[in-house]
Amino acid sequence: MRYIRKPPYPAELLGKPYLEKYETPTLVLYDGRKGNAMEHVSKFMDSMGPFAGDRELCQRKFSKSLIDRAYTWYSTLQPNSIPTWEDMVESFCTKYFYGEKKVTIITLHNSKQKPFERLLDFIRWFRDIALDCYGQYKEQELVEICIDNIFPEYRAHLENLDIHQFAQLLQKARKTTLSVKPSVIDKPRPEKRNPPQALAVSGGESAAGVKRKRDDGAEQQELPPIPCIDEEIKVIVDKWVVDGVLRIIKPNR
Known part of the structure; x- marks a missing residue:
């Protein structure tokens, strides 16, 4: 059985x-x-x-x-x-x-605006996770926690506006971002510089990698050109012009 x-x-x-x-x-x-x-x-x-x-x-x-x-x-x-x-x-x-990822009031208090995170993006993200918070909390209380977690420059303009809802907070935050630029977001990021361009200097010399024959008939490998920036090129050209003029005025004997 x-x-x-x-x-x-x-x-x-x-x-x-x-x-x-x-x-x-x-x-x-x-x-x-x-x-x-x-x-x-x-x-x-x-x-x-x-x-x-x-x-x-x-x-x-x-x-x-x-x-x-x-x-x-x-x-x-x-x-x-x-x-x-x-x-x-x-x-x-x-x-x-308890096997799930719980969002508690402590989680919300520890959720701070990150460097380079825009104010409106943070408020929307905070609002979404606040909806999953276990516990009965009024929206005004959650809004106050959100304001406490933003950058000080923003907080100084928003914390005294008597905001009770996230819709109000987003509306006020849009106006605040137009006049307030926190140092954390405005900090300049290092610019990406383009690699220097290789310049083949002419004047009787051939381009890099080009083989030419010497007077005795043997092949000679040209050395690669030296990279130059714009300022260096200008100096070189100016020097050639001056030297050329001097050679015409005072030819070598």
Whole structure:
């Protein structure tokens, strides 16, 4: 006879008949790897529709919404170890809530504007992670934390404006960025200089890499040209012009 593992809820629930007109709903599945455990419980209750009030039915059907790692965890629960639906929710959320990356009020306090990060980008990013903060906090409190975490030059203009919402903060921040330029963002970055151009100096000499014959007929390898910047070229040209004029006025004897 094949061994059938007993469920973690009371065994007497197995023989309890379903409610009249009950139909198995389409459930959202949870694999235990990603997603919020509390959200999954809420989605499960929504899927149960008019039967969500039957706690014993929810307890029997909850395992149908679990797959992969989450179902493996469920299958390891000891028989009769989860007597009520409330116990199932608590056990499930304890298992998977802490495995997620939590955003707490401490996380928000430690989220500072980074160097070279624009003010509006930081405010939008902060607003988005604040929505995932576990805990009941008023929007005004979160806005105040956001203002405390921006650059001092911006904070001096925004902290006394009685801003209660992120929409207001973004509106005021746009105007602030037009008149305030913090030193952290305005700090000049090192410019990329182009490599010096190699200049082949003419005047009886050939270009680099070109072989020419000496008077005795042997080939002679030209040396590579010396790199020059614009100022050096100008000096060389001016010197040639002056020398040429002097040679015409005072020819060599």
